[in-house]
Amino acid sequence: xxxxxxxxxxxxxxxxxxxxxxxxxxxxxxxxxxxxxxxxxxxxxxxxxxxxxxxxxxxxxxxxxxxxxxxxxxxxxxxxxxxxxxxxxxxxxxxxxxxxxxxxxxxxxxxxxxxxxxxxxxxxxxxxxxxxxxxxxxxxxxxxxxxxxxxxxxxxxxxxxxxxxxxxxxxxxxxxxxxxxxxxxxxxxxxxxxxxxxxxxxxxxxxxxxxxxxxxxxxxxxxxxxxxxxxxxxxxxxxxxxxxxxxxxxxxxxxxxxxxxxxxxxxxxxxxxxxxxxxxxxxxxxxxxxxxxxxxxxxxxxxxxxxxxxxxxxxxxxxxxxxxxxxxxxxxxxxxxxxxxxxxxxxxxxxxxxxxxxxxxxxxxxxxxxxxxxxxxxxxxxxxxxxxxxxxxxxxxxxxxxxxxxxxxxxxxxxxxxxxxxxxxxxxxxxxxxxxxxx
Amino acid sequence: xxxxxxxxxxxxxxxxxxxxxxxxxxxxxxxxxxxxxxxxxxxxxxxxxxxxxxxxxxxxxxxxxxxxxxxxxxxxxxxxxxxxxxxxxxxxxxxxxxxxxxxxxxxxxxxxxxxxxxxxxxxxxxxxxxxxxxxxxxxxxxxxxxxxxxxxxxxxxxxxxxxxxxxxxxxxxxxxxxxxxxxxxxxxxxxxxxxxxxxxxxxxxxxxxxxxxxxxxxxxxxxxxxxxxxxxxxxxxxxxxxxxxxxxxxxxxxxxxxxxxxxxxxxxxxxxxxxxxxxxxxxxxxxxxxxxxxxxxxxxxxxxxxxxxxxxxxxxxxxxxxxxxxxxxxxxxxxxxxxxxxxxxxxxxxxxxxxxxxxxxxxxxxxxxxxxxxxxxxxxxxxxxxxxxxxxxxxxxxxxxxxxxxxxxxxxxxxxxxxxxxxxxxxxxxxxxxxxxxxxxxxxxxxxxxxx
Numbered sequence: 001x002x003x004x005x006x007x008x009x010x011x012x013x014x015x016x017x018x019x020x021x022x023x024x025x026x027x028x029x030x031x032x033x034x035x036x037x038x039x040x041x042x043x044x045x046x047x048x049x050x051x052x053x054x055x056x057x058x059x060x061x062x063x064x065x066x067x068x069x070x071x072x073x074x075x076x077x078x079x080x081x082x083x084x085x086x087x088x089x090x091x092x093x094x095x096x097x098x099x100x101x102x103x104x105x106x107x108x109x110x111x112x113x114x115x116x117x118x119x120x121x122x123x124x125x126x127x128x129x130x131x132x133x134x135x136x137x138x139x140x141x142x143x144x145x146x147x148x149x150x151x152x153x154x155x156x157x158x159x160x161x162x163x164x165x166x167x168x169x170x171x172x173x174x175x176x177x178x179x180x181x182x183x184x185x186x187x188x189x190x191x192x193x194x195x196x197x198x199x200x201x202x203x204x205x206x207x208x209x210x211x212x213x214x215x216x217x218x219x220x221x222x223x224x225x226x227x228x229x230x231x232x233x234x235x236x237x238x239x240x241x242x243x244x245x246x247x248x249x250x251x252x253x254x255x256x257x258x259x260x261x262x263x264x265x266x267x268x269x270x271x272x273x274x275x276x277x278x279x280x281x282x283x284x285x286x287x288x289x290x291x292x293x294x295x296x297x298x299x300x301x302x303x304x305x306x307x308x309x310x311x312x313x314x315x316x317x318x319x320x321x322x323x324x325x326x327x328x329x330x331x332x333x334x335x336x337x338x339x340x341x342x343x344x345x346x347x348x349x350x351x352x353x354x355x356x357x358x359x360x361x362x363x364x365x366x367x368x369x370x371x372x373x374x375x376x377x378x379x380x381x382x383x384x385x386x387x388x389x390x391x392x393x394x395x396x397x398x399x400x401x402x403x404x405x406x407x408x409x410x411x412x413x414x415x416x417x418x419x420x421x422x423x424x425x426x427x428x429x430x431x432x433x434x435x436x437x438x439x
Numbered sequence: 440x441x442x443x444x445x446x447x448x449x450x451x452x453x454x455x456x457x458x459x460x461x462x463x464x465x466x467x468x469x470x471x472x473x474x475x476x477x478x479x480x481x482x483x484x485x486x487x488x489x490x491x492x493x494x495x496x497x498x499x500x501x502x503x504x505x506x507x508x509x510x511x512x513x514x515x516x517x518x519x520x521x522x523x524x525x526x527x528x529x530x531x532x533x534x535x536x537x538x539x540x541x542x543x544x545x546x547x548x549x550x551x552x553x554x555x556x557x558x559x560x561x562x563x564x565x566x567x568x569x570x571x572x573x574x575x576x577x578x579x580x581x582x583x584x585x586x587x588x589x590x591x592x593x594x595x596x597x598x599x600x601x602x603x604x605x606x607x608x609x610x611x612x613x614x615x616x617x618x619x620x621x622x623x624x625x626x627x628x629x630x631x632x633x634x635x636x637x638x639x640x641x642x643x644x645x646x647x648x649x650x651x652x653x654x655x656x657x658x659x660x661x662x663x664x665x666x667x668x669x670x671x672x673x674x675x676x677x678x679x680x681x682x683x684x685x686x687x688x689x690x691x692x693x694x695x696x697x698x699x700x701x702x703x704x705x706x707x708x709x710x711x712x713x714x715x716x717x718x719x720x721x722x723x724x725x726x727x728x729x730x731x732x733x734x735x736x737x738x739x740x741x742x743x744x745x746x747x748x749x750x751x752x753x754x755x756x757x758x759x760x761x762x763x764x765x766x767x768x769x770x771x772x773x774x775x776x777x778x779x780x781x782x783x784x785x786x787x788x789x790x791x792x793x794x795x796x797x798x799x800x801x802x803x804x805x806x807x808x809x810x811x812x813x814x815x816x817x818x819x820x821x822x823x824x825x826x827x828x829x830x831x832x833x834x835x836x837x838x839x840x841x842x843x844x845x846x847x848x849x850x851x852x853x854x855x856x857x858x859x860x861x862x863x864x865x866x867x868x869x870x871x872x873x874x875x876x877x878x879x880x881x882x883x884x885x886x887x888x889x890x891x
Contacts, residue, residue: 035688040496041517044769047502048483061479065502072482080478083468083555113520135689173691176843178812217658219891248472248573252614327481328467364815367806368837371609372616376837376889378815396813398839398889400657404614435891437657 002158005150008051008070013152015078016053016060018091020151022285023049024326026143031116033124033138041113048326053077059084059309063326088312089286092155096283101159102275107190108162109144116140119166119195126199127170130206137169149287157283164193165278165421168202177212177395181205181381182361186422188276205360205381213384213392215438221356221411222399222434223349223385226418228359229426234337235366236373236403237268241295242332243306243321247314250371252404253301260299263410265342268296270305272320272335278422279336286322286330293319307332338425342413349412349430351388357436358383358390359399373404398437406431444588447508451515453490455528456590458511459726460486460504461768463583466546468554470562470576475555485768490514491528495521500769528749529759531729533592538723540598542628546580547600549629554578557632558604561639565608568643572611578604580627585726585768593728600627601719601873603861606639610646617652617834619645620805620819622861624719624873631860645820652832655821657890661798661850662838663791663882666857668804668818670876673709673781674864675807676814676842681711681736681744682762682774682866683751685811692811693755695843700742703846706784709737711746713761713777718875719860720777726765727772734760737846748774766869776864780877784852791851791882793827799888800824801836815839837889845883853880 005021012019025047032039050063051073060081062073120138127136141164148158167184183202187193224232245251253261272280272290283289286308294302306314307322307330322330350358357379365377379397383390414427440460448456462484469477487500488510497517499510562576580602587595605622619642625631664672679685686692712733713722722731727749734744747755748763751774763772792800803819821836822829840848856879863871 037523038495038521040498040771041521042498042500042771043513043517044500045502046485046500046769059477061477062481063479064482066482066484076480076482079551080480083475083478083551085474085476113517117520133691171689173689173695175691175695178692178810180810244471248609250573250609250611250616252611252616327465328479329477363810363813364806364808364817364837364839367804367808367815367817369617369805369835371618372614374835376817376835378810378813378839380810380813396839396841396887398657398815398837398887400835400837400889400891402891435657435889437659437887437889439659439885439887 002148004067005148008049008073009150009152011070012051012053012074012077016055018054018152020052020149021049022324023148024145026145028141028143029113029116031113031120031140033120033136035135035137036124036128038117038120049073050326051077052329053081054087055081057086058082059087059329061329085309087309089308090312091151091153092287093153094155096157096287096289098159099282100275101273101280101282103159103161103188103280105162105189108142108164111142111190116142123166123168123195123199127168127202130203131172133172135171139167141165149283149285151287155287157287159282161281162188163278164190166193166195166198168198170202170206179209181209184421186278188278192276208383208390209393211392213394215384215394215397215436217437219433220436221353221432223353223358223428223430225358225360225428226420226426228362229429230420230424232359232362232365232375232377233403234424236370236375238334238337239370240373241304243304243310243314244332245371246304247310252373256301257303259301261301261404262296262299262407264299265413266296266299266407266410267340269294269338270321270334270336271338274336277336284320284322285324286318288318288320288322290335291320305332305334336424339417339427341415341417341427343415344412344430345415346428349428350385353385354387356385357394358385362399373402375403376400394438396439400435400437406434441594443507447511448588448590450508451511453492453515453518455491456511456515457489457727458486458507458588459768460586461583463581465579465581466551466554468558468578470558470574472573473566475559478551478555487768488514489771490518491526492518492522494523494526497521498771526750526753529752531749531759534595534724534728535593536595538597540600540627542600542626544629545600546602546627546629547582561606561635564636564639565606565643568640569608569610569647571608571643571646573609575607582627587724587728589728595724595728597724599722602627602629602631603863604632605861606642608643608646610650612650615650617646617649619643619649624860626719626721648832649834652834655799655833655836655888655890657888659885660888661795661882661884662886663795663798663800663824663880665802665880666855666878667859668801668816669781669878669881670859671804671807671816673878674776674779674874674876675809675816676845677709677736678711678776678779679809680811680842681746683745683747683755684774686745687751687754696742696745698742698744701740702737702742702843703740703849705739706852707737707740707846707849708735708782710735711776711779715778718778718858720874725761725763725772727763729759729761729763731761746774746776748772764872766872770869773866773869775866775872776874778875778877781852781879783854783856783879786851786853788853788855788880791853791880792824795824795827798824799833799836800829801838813839813841835890839887839889845886848884849881850884851882855879
């Protein structure tokens with residue numbers, strides 16, 4: 001594939017000032033259990049090549065899964081460059097070394113479909129042991145990918161990554177109540193996949209979900225589990241910290257670097273350099289070395305995240321956050337958002353709540369006005385707290401608020417941060433008052 | 440090619456094997472602010488094989504179509520690893536057909552220059568209409584040729600066209616940011632992008648006016664739902680529950696969703712079907728080669744049908760409905776909606792509005808989600824209703840409810856009907872799938888709305 005990339009670059013350079021090839025070659029094996037039983041075994045091989053050119057100062061893009069006609073790809077990219085944006089990119093010219101990120105594990109590539117079926121079956125059996133009326137869906141998924149970015153100014157980054165992931169969804173259906181609980185984990189390394197931890201978290205929630213407790217409308221203390229934090233709160237932060245939203249003036253966090261805007265205990269970083277994590281990589285999809293970027297530090301707004309073109313327009317430098325699919329240009333996107341742990345243990349948070357909610361899964365929160373920081377969603381899995389005790393699961397409950405306002409005052413930050421799918425690491429967060437609507 | 444596919448199919452022993460080969464070209468155009476941010480072209484060539492051996496499925500997808508026989512062998516091998524009890528797929532007609540796609544103003548005949556010019560015009564129209572912070576225009580079209588061949592002897596060449604466009608206006612005042620948007624789509628017909636000036640300008644004005652709209656107090660309300668949002672409602676709240684793959688392996692849900700059960704008043708009729716002509720979810724054959732149909736889900740308030748693949752139909756002892764769809768060659772077909780709609784009723788808009796003492800009129804939607812029992816959707820625009828009249832504008836209105844209660848709580852059904860063609864449906868890893876949704880105005884009582 002490397003030779004092909006060089007060919008395409010050479011061909012493109014005949015008519016373009018600058019050219020870049022982005023290539024992916026990937027093989028995935030998903031094994032699926034449905035309703036307690038093995039359902040399917042799949043393999044998916046994907047390869048593709050995207051060519052970005054700058055011709056006449058403008059950016060063009062073409063991509064293809066056909067590797068037999070480099071000239072067609074070059075022609076398509078040149079044709080679109082007549083319309084594209086004026087390039088203000090600082091072209092990478094370095095060779096990015098793979099470093100010590102430890103993203104590839106031979107044990108994952110060697111794992112047989114049979115062994116994956118066994119892993120899945122054990123997960124199904126352990127959950128099913130808790131009740132005959134439980135329906136368990138399990139997915140075990142392995143992925144091995146090679147990503148290459150090569151440009152005509154000498155920039156080169158190429159790395160291999162394996163990912164092994166497992167997810168469990170348990171369903172219990174009754175006449176007027178459907179219970180769903182999801183847990184999952186992922187890692188680059190087979191041995192780092194924490195199936196036991198995932199199952200014990202799931203079974204703990206299943207235990208608590210037995211009784212249904214009434215919810216009431218009002219302003220109540222709310223504790224988000226790490227999964228709840230990721231589902232409800234990270235979307236607005238991701239949208240508003242994007243260098244692109246800031247550049248366009250569409251982010252309420254724009255133009256406020258250096259200001260203390262959040263609780264002094266609250267920090268947020270984007271970190272694509274944690275060894276063994278699926279979100280990590282030596283470079284982004286433009287060949288810019290991956291960084292650890294402090295976005296919010298002790299409540300103070302520190303930085304936004306950028307790709308090359310947005311950084312060029314904003315008069316700053318890329319933070320190594322230019323991510324893309326084959327069919328589209330890179331755009332600023334976080335690698336792995338991490339909220340560092342605080343001081344308060346989860347049991348202590350619970351003990352502090354006289355009446356309130358613990359929220360674990362929230363539905364539809366993504367569909368609100370994310371840029372403005374609004375979140376509003378149905379509490380898909382949440383528990384009522386009375387006098388420091390979880391008394392049952394709530395239903396027909398809507399939670400609403402504004403992330404930026406809510407994060408100004410935190411009643412507590414969990415003393416342990418948890419990785420979710422190797423994509424983000426967050427602790428429990430405790431808010432003294434959030435709006436709850438229930439029927 | 441046909442000989443090679445057929446000989447690959449014959450090279451292996453399985454209860455059923457199908458091959459899909461696909462070739463596609465797509466164009467994307469994206470404006471942000473005043474600038475054209477991205478114009479791009481994508482070509483793809485790939486295929487997949489799906490095999491069934493005693494109830495177990497194997498599937499292999501690939502780009503290297505030259506090696507088809509290897510992938511047939513791989514899919515069959517995987518299916519053998521997944522065997523369970525035998526599954527007899529219900530018989531469907533063996534079809535040999537060639538389907539060509541046509542459109543009044545076919546995307547294939549429109550130059551990139553003309554697409555960019557038209558989209559740019561609408562983008563500038565938003566800027567000229569209201570004081571905005573930024574805008575976004577997203578356009579994509581797709582031309583796809585699929586060859587489907589099965590071990591039963593079907594051989595179908597099907598061409599399909601798709602087009603989707605969204606226009607977003609963003610207004611800002613201090614920390615407040617609001618959006619107005621319009622989205623549309625078609626089966627590759629550029630005509631849907633003609634004459635959108637009124638709607639696009641209205642989106643720009645809406646973004647600005649939402650900045651001064653009031654926030655709703657959370658609670659339980661009577662809501663009057665416009666056809667666009669009602670379309671999202673029928674898709675999220677009932678459409679997904681009608682997909683048989685959510686039901687067939689869940690004995691309790693099968694009892695709840697038993698055909699013949701009453702879910703709503705006799706005024707409610709809901710149907711889905713790719714045979715409904717000319718809509719974004721229309722096609723001739725689904726991804727299993729089954730001819731498209733129109734399927735009633737609810738008739739006069741009673742559950743009368745559901746959406747099937749051949750497998751779910753077999754397992755539930757019902758007939759296939761032509762609803763097995765794969766988003767591309769990379770994925771196996773699963774049960775999906777096509778064009779889902781509520782049929783018009785009797786009430787005029789005035790009838791519906793005048794009966795509401797205090798409530799909320801919700802219009803358009805940023806999206807929705809379902810967990811089968813519960814659904815949520817966000818309104819693009821909303822107004823308080825007081826004493827049967829539209830009152831002050833609201834913003835940030837998100838609704839939630841229990842599907843079964845909410846269907847029973849539909850009080851009134853309008854005599855109008857409008858369709859949304861801009862939607863993309865997500866299920867599992869397969870998103871966005873072209874679908875359309877249609878509905879009249881609906882009046883529903885006891886809906887939970889979130890708010891501070």
